[in-house]
Amino acid sequence: SQELEQSPQSLIVQEGKNLTINCTSSKTLYGLYWYKQKYGEGLIFLMMLQKGGEEKSHEKITAKLDEKKQQSSLHITASQPSHAGIYLCGADGGPSGTYKYIFGTGTRLKVLA
Amino acid sequence: NAGVTQTPKFQVLKTGQSMTLQCAQDMNHNSMYWYRQDPGMGLRLIYYSASEGTTDKGEVPNGYNVSRLNKREFSLRLESAAPSQTSVYFCASKRGLAEYEQYFGPGTRLTVT
Numbered sequence: 001s002q003e004l005e006q007s008p009q010s011l012i013v014q015e016g017k018n019l020t021i022n023c024t025s026s027k028t029l030y031g032l033y034w035y036k037q038k039y040g041e042g043l044i045f046l047m048m049l050q051k052g053g054e055e056k057s058h059e060k061i062t063a064k065l066d067e068k069k070q071q072s073s074l075h076i077t078a079s080q081p082s083h084a085g086i087y088l089c090g091a092d093g094g095p096s097g098t099y100k101y102i103f104g105t106g107t108r109l110k111v112l113a
Numbered sequence: 114n115a116g117v118t119q120t121p122k123f124q125v126l127k128t129g130q131s132m133t134l135q136c137a138q139d140m141n142h143n144s145m146y147w148y149r150q151d152p153g154m155g156l157r158l159i160y161y162s163a164s165e166g167t168t169d170k171g172e173v174p175n176g177y178n179v180s181r182l183n184k185r186e187f188s189l190r191l192e193s194a195a196p197s198q199t200s201v202y203f204c205a206s207k208r209g210l211a212e213y214e215q216y217f218g219p220g221t222r223l224t225v226t
Binding site for chain 1: 146148153154155156158161203205213214215216217218219
């Protein structure tokens, strides 16, 4: 079965610093999603990548899917305390329409003011 | 729009007790999901309902049952709770097959003693 591995597991950065979170799949990704979870709350959708080489941005967060569609990176520029939380990558477990989504174990981000 | 709502927010059960977690969405979404989130395990799919009238097993269905009561509501039942079911449970919904964004509820924290 497909697995998503995220790295690092946790990250502490000083406000204003850039950071990158990686998500690696054991199989080809048909759709890769990034979510953010504030501590004790539900997940909020950030963006979805589908095509190899695709890159999307949302405010100061940029995500990219590599050409082979097995790895995605999430980059935060000039981090702020509001970026703190858990970032999870998720993917379709198979071709579109299988509905069986899988998620990585998450990366806990703390931003020091 | 309330989005996805879940009740209760917190619950403590004794081993062997039963309970139903309720989930409702007011976005007219076709698909609904139940996940559990455990430390170090990420989110794992328990059951999903692709559309009203259908349900199917996810990655970890054992010990659970679901009911898609109508288009709005999708409930998760624990018939005989076990300590291994201590977790945070999230309900999610999405519009349909061609849509990628899942909307998550705030979660239910369940402890089984």
